[in-house]
Amino acid sequence: MVRVSTEQIKRAVKRLCLQANQELTPDILDGLKRAIDTELSPLGKDILDQLIVNAKLSKDNQMALCQDTGMVVVFVEVGQGIFLSGVYIEDAINQGIREAYQDYYFRHSIVADPFNRENTSDNTPAVIHTRIVPGDHVRIRLSPKGFGSENMSRLTMLKPAQGVDGVKQFVLDTVRGAGGNPCPPMVVGVGIGGTMEKAAQLSKEALLRPVNQDSSIAHIAELERDLLASINRLGIGPQGFGGTSTALGVNVETFPTHIAGLPVAVNISCHVTRHQEIIIYPEVNPDD
Amino acid sequence: MIELAPPLMDTSFLTVGDQVTFNGVIYTARDAAHQRLISLLDTGNELPFPAQGGIIYYVGPCPAKPGEVVGSAGPTTSSRMDSMTVPLLQAGIKGMIGKGERSQEVIDAMKCYGAVYFAAIGGAGALLAQSIKKMELVAYPELGPEAIYRMEVKDFPAIVAIDGQGRSIYEIGRQQYESGGM
Numbered sequence: 001m002v003r004v005s006t007e008q009i010k011r012a013v014k015r016l017c018l019q020a021n022q023e024l025t026p027d028i029l030d031g032l033k034r035a036i037d038t039e040l041s042p043l044g045k046d047i048l049d050q051l052i053v054n055a056k057l058s059k060d061n062q063m064a065l066c067q068d069t070g071m072v073v074v075f076v077e078v079g080q081g082i083f084l085s086g087v088y089i090e091d092a093i094n095q096g097i098r099e100a101y102q103d104y105y106f107r108h109s110i111v112a113d114p115f116n117r118e119n120t121s122d123n124t125p126a127v128i129h130t131r132i133v134p135g136d137h138v139r140i141r142l143s144p145k146g147f148g149s150e151n152m153s154r155l156t157m158l159k160p161a162q163g164v165d166g167v168k169q170f171v172l173d174t175v176r177g178a179g180g181n182p183c184p185p186m187v188v189g190v191g192i193g194g195t196m197e198k199a200a201q202l203s204k205e206a207l208l209r210p211v212n213q214d215s216s217i218a219h220i221a222e223l224e225r226d227l228l229a230s231i232n233r234l235g236i237g238p239q240g241f242g243g244t245s246t247a248l249g250v251n252v253e254t255f256p257t258h259i260a261g262l263p264v265a266v267n268i269s270c271h272v273t274r275h276q277e278i279i280i281y282p283e284v285n286p287d288d
Numbered sequence: 289m290i291e292l293a294p295p296l297m298d299t300s301f302l303t304v305g306d307q308v309t310f311n312g313v314i315y316t317a318r319d320a321a322h323q324r325l326i327s328l329l330d331t332g333n334e335l336p337f338p339a340q341g342g343i344i345y346y347v348g349p350c351p352a353k354p355g356e357v358v359g360s361a362g363p364t365t366s367s368r369m370d371s372m373t374v375p376l377l378q379a380g381i382k383g384m385i386g387k388g389e390r391s392q393e394v395i396d397a398m399k400c401y402g403a404v405y406f407a408a409i410g411g412a413g414a415l416l417a418q419s420i421k422k423m424e425l426v427a428y429p430e431l432g433p434e435a436i437y438r439m440e441v442k443d444f445p446a447i448v449a450i451d452g453q454g455r456s457i458y459e460i461g462r463q464q465y466e467s468g469g470m
Binding site: 040050053055057058064065066069106107108146151180234236237240241242243272 | 320349352353389410447457461
């Protein structure tokens with residue numbers, strides 16, 4: 001039997017939390033550097049420079065890039081051919097987060113009840129999306145999501161006749177409404193199709209794709225480029241102080257949908273847009 | 289660069305877009321702490337820190353590692369505090385440091401009480417933490433990262449985002465660089 005222990009998953013989650021919170025991913029860092037070259041506002045350029053200094057300080061001093069170390073969102077793909085041994089997988093994931101947020105001095109931002117709002121004091125639970133996939137591996141994608149940007153996200157159910165223009169209008173309205181709040185230059189994740197919750201989930205998954213990687217579907221890649229160009233004409237700029245670098249990238253994910261519907265979700269993320277992933281293969285066990 | 293040393297009794301010399309640095313004492317308060325502060329004022333009590341000329345920083349820092357002052361400590365979104373800001377300005381607060389736009393109600397009250405809204409760079413928490421030299425708890429330890437702290441800052445950078453005349457960098461900047469859209 002091919003076996004993956006949930007202890008391996010816990011250790012992986014802990015490491016991904018550390019990497020995600022302390023190190024800008026190469027796609028985001030490159031995006032910021034490219035933005036410095038193209039930004040028309042001198043103040044905007046200066047802010048982009050400081051964001052790169054921030055990334056360096058965070059890495060050198062082993063500090064969180066941003067104090068909002070987020071609510072951790074975890075996408076887990078479990079290969080159908082493996083057996084998971086050890087404690088329950090969601091407990092293992094939450095334990096990895098608990099250890100990371102305590103050991104690495106990240107902020108605890110989770111409250112146990114939306115109304116009573118008592119802090120759980122260990123940044124758990126995570127939001128976990130699990131899917132069974134073909135194969136003999138476990139793939140974990142992890143994103144600590146800050147709420148300055150999460151709060152600016154929106155979902156709508158368009159009519160099919162509104163089509164691509166309706167989608168563009170909704171995305172632009174959402175970004176315009178977000179303004180300086182989500183710490184621009186932002187990353188915009190768009191989920192189109194499926195049902196209401198499927199669109200929302202796709203918009204989050206879209207944020208896990210590197211911003212320098214286009215959709216593999218030609219007309220969706222074109223939509224991504226059109227949206228990015230339109231967003232960068234809105235004038236919001238770095239921190240909302242005005243400028244031409246409002247977004248570093250727009251990622252769109254799609255799914256088949258119903259004849260009567262065109263669900264669209266826009267998940268806004270900030271200039272640190274943390275995303276890390278790992279694929280875990282089974283431990284070789286001579287007894288099996 | 290304009291150096292500011294709180295308490296700040298007069299803010300009329302500050303204009304939108306001015307780059308400033310803070311040297312001295314500021315107080316942290318965000319969502320949950322604001323609710324507590326408003327109930328204190330509603331019941332006729334004093335704030336747990338000096339209000340006259342005071343500066344409030346909207347922040348919930350990461351915990352400090354052993355031997356360090358504070359973890360990452362950048363601003364949070366100010367608009368969540370909009371509905372709880374006017375009573376604090378009435379009580380004497382002259383400046384707020386955060387990120388993002390403010391409501392018209394807050395801007396009108398800022399004009400009325402001569403207060404200024406400063407923006408620090410959102411998401412630059414590691415950078416801003418370098419300017420925080422001392423931090424001590426003032427109130428509500430049970431709120432964890434949302435407790436009120438007294439921070440001694442040196443060369444803490446910010447920009448005048450909305451001045452005492454109500455002029456906003458968010459409007460002016462966007463208009464300057466907007467080029468159509470859809």
